[in-house]
Amino acid sequence: MEGNESLEEVRVELGENSYSIIIGNDILSGLGAALKELPIGEKIMVVTNPTVQELYGDITIRSLENAGFQVVMGIVPDGEQYKSMASAQALYDTAFAAGLDRKSAVLALGGGVIGDLAGFVAATYMRGVPFVQVPTTLLAQVDSSVGGKVAVNHPKGKNIIGSFYQPKLVYADINTLRTLDERQFRAGMAEVIKYGVIWDAGFFSYLEENLHKIKGMQNETLVKIVRRSCEIKAHVVEQDEKESGIRAILNYGHTFGHAIEALTNYSVFVHGEAVAIGMVTANRLAQRIGLLSQADLDRIGLLIAKTGLPVDCGNINKQAMLRKMYFDKKVQSGRIKYILPEKIGRVRITDAVDESDVLAVL
Amino acid sequence: MEGNESLEEVRVELGENSYSIIIGNDILSGLGAALKELPIGEKIMVVTNPTVQELYGDITIRSLENAGFQVVMGIVPDGEQYKSMASAQALYDTAFAAGLDRKSAVLALGGGVIGDLAGFVAATYMRGVPFVQVPTTLLAQVDSSVGGKVAVNHPKGKNIIGSFYQPKLVYADINTLRTLDERQFRAGMAEVIKYGVIWDAGFFSYLEENLHKIKGMQNETLVKIVRRSCEIKAHVVEQDEKESGIRAILNYGHTFGHAIEALTNYSVFVHGEAVAIGMVTANRLAQRIGLLSQADLDRIGLLIAKTGLPVDCGNINKQAMLRKMYFDKKVQSGRIKYILPEKIGRVRITDAVDESDVLAVL
Structure with a gap:
């Protein structure tokens, strides 16, 4: 993967739900190649928000397309209030319209809100499709992207609707932390x-x-x-x-x-x-x-x-x-x-x- | 369980997701006692429809209450069109209002629509709570209640939103088949x-x-x-x-x-x-x-x-x-x-x- 010397790997051993966390600096362009190692189909829905898309959308899409994947974008507005069942429904619609099947992947490109929401959609679309986390905030990189907690909020409480659903890969580029506000x-x-x-x-x-x-x-x-x-x-x-x-x-x-x-x-x-x-x-x-x-x-x-x-x-x-x-x-x-x-x-x-x-x- | 001689048990061996299927004639009054064997809390949400409630609601509630459970009813109108995210949302609301926590059980009393819907709610409420199937149709007893497929329909297709979520118990009373239309x-x-x-x-x-x-x-x-x-x-x-x-x-x-x-x-x-x-x-x-x-x-x-x-x-x-x-x-x-x-x-x-x-x- 681009010969980057600081690429590190942490394994999460959970039997058939095991996966790797890849950590490095400026590694986003190697994402597509890393995904080629996984048993997933050719279609990927990238779930992100306008802010992250502006910053990292192009490099992500290019990396995925260069590796031969067909990319479908699922854009969700910025903000915790969009970690909702309504957003999930919009993403199901996008996935269905784009013909995503059981082997297609859902990829979260963003922070905790995007990761939790995209993970919930991955866990429930067609009874579960491969899920990839590309966390772009420190909170997501050290916490929410690891461990398989996915959820949307309910009007009565946060994370009330969700499940445990492990990603197939977590891919953390610490370079994205430079654009994070302090x-x-x-x-x-x-x-x-x-x-x-x-x-x-x-x-x-x-x-x-x-x-x-x-x-x-x-x-x-x-x-x-x-x-x-x-x-x-x-x-x-x-x-x-x-x-x-x-x-x-x-x-x-x-x-x-x-x-x-x-x-x-x-x-x-x-x-x-x-x-x-x-x-x-x-x-x-x-x-x-x-x-x-x-x-x-x-x-x-x-x-x-x-x-x-x-x-x-x-x-x-x-x-x-x-x-x-x-x-x-x-x-x-x-x-x-x-x-x-x-x-x-x-x-x-x-x-x-x-x-x-x-x-x-x- | 009431000394019923025709009580039969089939085990489904799925590691930590293993469970029993209990089959017998006229065994509904023993349901509460059977549930006492499971590691669940005192609250149970019974999901059913008006037709099944009319027929088997009382005996079910009595059996559960006699065994010390607190019962909350989640009634969904009859019909496949109610196997929807809207129905799931109504059930989340009921569960939340009744104070169901992570140990509380969701119990499906009915056919395939009720089982699939209640199972989806059980799989996703607070990231998954114990789920019990009490199938009352032949289709549900021999097929949909076993195997852990749970789902709701999407406007674009049946069972598009769902997951694999095994019940803790399937409890099939073949006596309920007598009220099923031919x-x-x-x-x-x-x-x-x-x-x-x-x-x-x-x-x-x-x-x-x-x-x-x-x-x-x-x-x-x-x-x-x-x-x-x-x-x-x-x-x-x-x-x-x-x-x-x-x-x-x-x-x-x-x-x-x-x-x-x-x-x-x-x-x-x-x-x-x-x-x-x-x-x-x-x-x-x-x-x-x-x-x-x-x-x-x-x-x-x-x-x-x-x-x-x-x-x-x-x-x-x-x-x-x-x-x-x-x-x-x-x-x-x-x-x-x-x-x-x-x-x-x-x-x-x-x-x-x-x-x-x-x-x-x-």
């Missing part, structure tokens, strides 16, 4: 920091020591953090594809984060910012009930703050927040599961938390 | 005869010899034909859950059948009738190209006719029929796969058929 880049960093806290103290230290290189968008550092994040996510997902157990640790910061997003009508914080605040909140809860040391609490908070992410959400109605948390998809039989760090590099899943302690840290 | 019962018989032709010459002979008992709705005979049909379907599905190979043999009679249904706007023949005509057409094609003997062709045709099923569809536009066949979901890279019998009990999957031979037998 706020979105920092939001993706919240998930990167999350991996350090839940799994790998060494990686957390690496992030502390190399934050300036990350902010400076240095190639090898970006490839390294995307790669290590994907490896950790792969390890976790391999053990628990459908989130019946350990996979829940990936939701560290998310139980609080989702509630914060919902309470502020998704208009104040982007997802990664809410997760950053959620991590800090979870840490304070963990420290309060004697799980986490003050030193680790401070270290995590400092890295989050230095990254430029928010660490609190100002005034919030505590009772309303608690109610929102009970509406999370992860709530089962009325118990909230908290993902709380014991130290940097290790978290615990527990529902043995007093509401009074939760209210105290909100 | 035409629907005969239509289900088309699928039963199909199993004999594609897999089991002995079962085909059994059907020939016991047709009067079947028509007389004799308990043990009904249990036997439902059981053997489920066993054969289970064998096939176990080898090829997602229909990448041998599972296609279950489509014997369906390539032609689907096209006949579509060409007649789904208003002349019910599915099983179209499949019956499709089997006869496939047989004639097989005989014409030297695969099937005239004697077996005649035997299959005779059993189909004696069952009271149609064997031809009158005048039909051959070219239009061929075009419809190319629109089938199973078509890949523009080749139609035909499922053709070599003798009673064995079929072959082939795309090596001249269009002239197909046109000759239409």
Whole structure:
């Protein structure tokens, strides 16, 4: 593939659903060649939005066509509100009109919204067709493109309609991060920091020591953090594809984060910012009930703050927040599961938390 | 379970997606107890239509409530046109309003339309919740409730939106067949005869010899034909859950059948009738190209006719029929796969058929 020396591969081993994550700098022109290795037909529907199409549409289409694929574009307007069943229906129509069959692929070119939506369409068009993720945001590269969670939103809640559907390939070009606005880049960093806290103290230290290189968008550092994040996510997902157990640790910061997003009508914080605040909140809860040391609490908070992410959400109605948390998809039989760090590099899943302690840290 | 002596169990072995099919006469009151064996939460959404609710709603709800479940009803109007995304959306709303979580079950009480729709909702609500099939038609008991195909229709084609999603339990009470109208019962018989032709010459002979008992709705005979049909379907599905190979043999009679249904706007023949005509057409094609003997062709045709099923569809536009066949979901890279019998009990999957031979037998 163009002899690019920094091309890296992470395998996600899930039996017959196994796949590779390819990571590199400036590798988009090699996408078509990489897809030729997969058992897919000649037609590909590229799902993207106008912003990403403007930036990376031409190079993507050219790469696919040069490799002999017929490309059909499925353009969805920008924005989370288009991660909807209505958008899915429009894509089914496009796919059907273009004659896509069971071997045809659906390719997501974009961030999390595009990936989740295109994945849902791939999972449900003709009972499932091959799916390829080409994530162009940091959040998508380190989190949403890996692990097979696909969904659309329901008027009553995010990601209520979806399934687990693994891609055949994830192809992450870190060069696309250069066109990402800074706020979105920092939001993706919240998930990167999350991996350090839940799994790998060494990686957390690496992030502390190399934050300036990350902010400076240095190639090898970006490839390294995307790669290590994907490896950790792969390890976790391999053990628990459908989130019946350990996979829940990936939701560290998310139980609080989702509630914060919902309470502020998704208009104040982007997802990664809410997760950053959620991590800090979870840490304070963990420290309060004697799980986490003050030193680790401070270290995590400092890295989050230095990254430029928010660490609190100002005034919030505590009772309303608690109610929102009970509406999370992860709530089962009325118990909230908290993902709380014991130290940097290790978290615990527990529902043995007093509401009074939760209210105290909100 | 109520000490019913004719209770039979067929296992479908699909690794972590394995499940049992329970078959018996007058066993609906034992449903709740059977569900207590499964790892599901306390809430169950029963999806059904007004006709089935009238007949079996009370006994089902009572059985579930007696076993300690909380029941939420999801009523969908009668008819194939309600196997739609709009119906799915209404069911998502009902599920969400009733507080169904990831452990709650969706239970299909009805025929193929209800099973396919409820299964699609179960597969996609919160990325998949436990699904239970309680099929009340012969077609659903011997075919659509087993094997995990779930779907809704798209304006452009049937079952275009769907997935493979296995139930946790199939619970078939043959007593419900007594309230089925005769035409629907005969239509289900088309699928039963199909199993004999594609897999089991002995079962085909059994059907020939016991047709009067079947028509007389004799308990043990009904249990036997439902059981053997489920066993054969289970064998096939176990080898090829997602229909990448041998599972296609279950489509014997369906390539032609689907096209006949579509060409007649789904208003002349019910599915099983179209499949019956499709089997006869496939047989004639097989005989014409030297695969099937005239004697077996005649035997299959005779059993189909004696069952009271149609064997031809009158005048039909051959070219239009061929075009419809190319629109089938199973078509890949523009080749139609035909499922053709070599003798009673064995079929072959082939795309090596001249269009002239197909046109000759239409």
